[in-house]
Amino acid sequence: MKAEAIIHAVRSVTKVWAKQRKAEEREANRVLRRSSVLTRSNSPWTLKDAAESVMEAAYRQASSNGELPATARQIMYAARGPIQDLTGEMLDDKYFTQTLLTGYLREHPETTANWDVVFDARGHFHEPHTQLTVPLGTLAVRHYLAERTDECETLNRDRMNPPLFPTHGPRSRFGAILFIEKEGFLPLLERAQIAERFDLALMSTKGMSVTAARRLVDSLCGEFEIPLLVMHDFDKAGFSILGGFTRNNARYRFRHKIKVIDLGLRLADIQAYGLQSESVALGGAGSLAKFRVNLRRNGATDDEITFLAQGRRVELNAMGAGQLVAWIEGKLAAQGVTKVIPDADILEGAYRQALQLHYLQQRLADIQAEAETLANAVPLPESLTRQVQSMLEDDPTRPWDRAVQQIAVLENEGES
Amino acid sequence: MTSDTSQSQRQPPKAPQLQRIAFQTSRELDFLSEKELVAQTGHQRREWPLVVLKELVDNALDACEEAGVAPCIDVSVDDQGIHVADNGPGIPPEVVASVLDFTIRVSSREAYVAPDRGRQGNALKTVVAMPFVLSGEIGEVRIDAQGVRHEITLKVDRIRQQPVIDHHQIAIAATAGTKICVAWPDSPRSMGSRETQRFLQNAAIDDDSPWSNDDVEDDGFLQNDRGQMNSPRSILIAAKSRFLQIAADYAWMNPHLTLRLDWLGERTEFLASAPNWSKWKPSDPTDPHWYRPEDLERLIAANIGHDDDLGRNRTLREFVAEFRGLSSTAKVKQVLGRLDLSRAKLADLAGEEGVRKDRVIKLLAAMKEATRPVKPMALGIIGKEHLAACCAAAGAEMASFQYKRILSRERELPWIVESAFAWRPKASGRGIVTGVNWSPGILNPFRQLGAFAKSLDSILEExxxxxxxxAIVFLHVACPRVNYADRGKSSVIVEE
Known part of the structure; x- marks a missing residue:
């Protein structure tokens, strides 16, 4: 009789309980789900089966029969009641939106071909210089990618005072994307003006990269042939985040082969900077073997695996702010990341556009006093309020000031 | 000169000398001491009510299984003491008599390798001795079986320092089974006692009583006993919760058992979930594959000694035929023919130095070669359904019930591990039921699992x-050869 067999038997029967109690230790309100978790096997319906059976109806309900985009959480609210009725279990919203719904979309491509499902943003993308920030959610990324252009925009009369040469997307604006696995570093990087000094777009998520982030990277790095630079903690999750940009997964399949550069942290960084490690709980023998395989698959070296398998990890936060900025600068320089200088044609266009704008601004200044005198001399149209009301009734999407502009132009056409 | 002579002839006065006598002291009294009983049972005095329960119920179950009847066992504690009654064939009078010989150890288990509940070999003997040791003056046990009432009274001859055993046999109406009453000293109506105070009942009824379980600390023993912590009655009362728990544990491990419990009128009944449940019976022939050479050597030596006592000289053929798979003449012939021992007597295996190891090794190898090892399943599986029923009765949320069974063989020894778990939403603490070979442990027997300081408790904490x-956790192991760390079988040695 082997101790191993006895231990295995005891662990086997207490596995579900242990998982639940550990979840309760991490998050006190998980105790509310204890009953549903421990009694899960009682219902003939699994959560997945129940979700499959109600998903289509839930989407129809959430999207007004497919007329409007539906957020993942709206679909969850529509599906939750029926799923809980079928299974007798509490439905975890994250489990629904990130596993059940995405699984359904993947496994039923024909049914969901015309579905417009929107996932919440779980990170941000910042362009340098343009002040443009895109939340890493389905809709925002979709809009950003739709608007970005390969060509530089020509001067637009709606943009009479653009601060910069107008761009949208990488072309002539940024030469790489720096991905950071934590959102909290952005204020520091803004203060250090890393994005501006290196012409980098910054992207960050809360932990693992989301599908929207992958889609954005796939499109920008793939089509514009710019590299993705990845900054991550020195731990299993950090290596998984790195590996996530190099492989397809159940939720996203890359269309392009993108160049992913690992900035670290790596063991060499830890040794060079003398960074403090912290302990982390590892599983038993079986899970340790999987742990090693996972690390190797995501590019960790033997020495790194040995270090991490001792239950140690090092966060980017182990570096002080100044040390981190210096480290990033060193890494970017080592990778040859430099300022963007467009080709001669773009430079010529920008030069001429800048001059055009300069002349316009000079003329505008010259006629500003005359225009003010003319405008003050013109009598106000009768019942301006009623005309504004009438215009807004014709087009409720129009703002009142836009209506006033139109009335002013129409009333005085040919006068100037 | 005379005076000189007389002086030279005068002997110095002889100092008085003690001619020491080699007194003979009875070794029997050694057995009837607390120290010896603690050594024999592996349990301290405060655990003796539990030892009495365990040994008597183990014996009762074995007796019923050997007789092929579904066991119905009544366990009660009243103002006389502890009673255990079964529906087996009844202990024969000669066995009762042998129990009272404290110079020898009698066991039908010790030399065999089999998945038995007990292998101590002196269980009943210790139970008979306990009331005497507790009292310090007199111990009384009554056994009703096979139409005979045995009234056994133990006293001690303080002059001769030897036990005086009064064994009265009275013919009574024959009833099924065996009824044993262990008179607990200090009990108001224990045999030989004239106390009339019904303290036991009062203690059970009155929550404010000093004997109430509110005073019992975690280890289950009375602490606030007004200076009488070691008095027999306080030991018995303090053991109540563990006593009832262990009794109930038997029902968990024995699906064929109907068990009725009565603690001073507080009654509980566990009905058999599978009266026809089968397991390896104590009367089943043992498998040669379960023996190591040293085990077989021990069994042969015990048989030769026993035969010698009876003036018997049995053949080796008879001995071999007692093993599983070797009862047929052809098989025995095959085994012994190969070793050229067809006409040998069992005693021929012994030489001047005792049993000859070389012959034992060859014999065992031939016996194993001629038989197939028993499958683990044949030991007896308690089963998921029965344990589920037990968990349900214990207030578990049955949708949380989990069961795991592992059957395997290790160096020819089959074994089964069964474990179950369930959540008890209304319970205030953990319930744990552990046992080996269908017998619960007085203490958790899995206190060391392997070499790395793991224990069942540490695994459960993890x-x-x-x-x-x-929650409630169940763990049971069945195996023909279980190595215990102590004589009291309180801790199993489990290999890494």
């Missing part, structure tokens, strides 16, 4: 099933 968790 799995978040600590003492305060509202």
């Amino acid at each position: 799995q978040r099933v600590g003492r305060d968790e509202p």
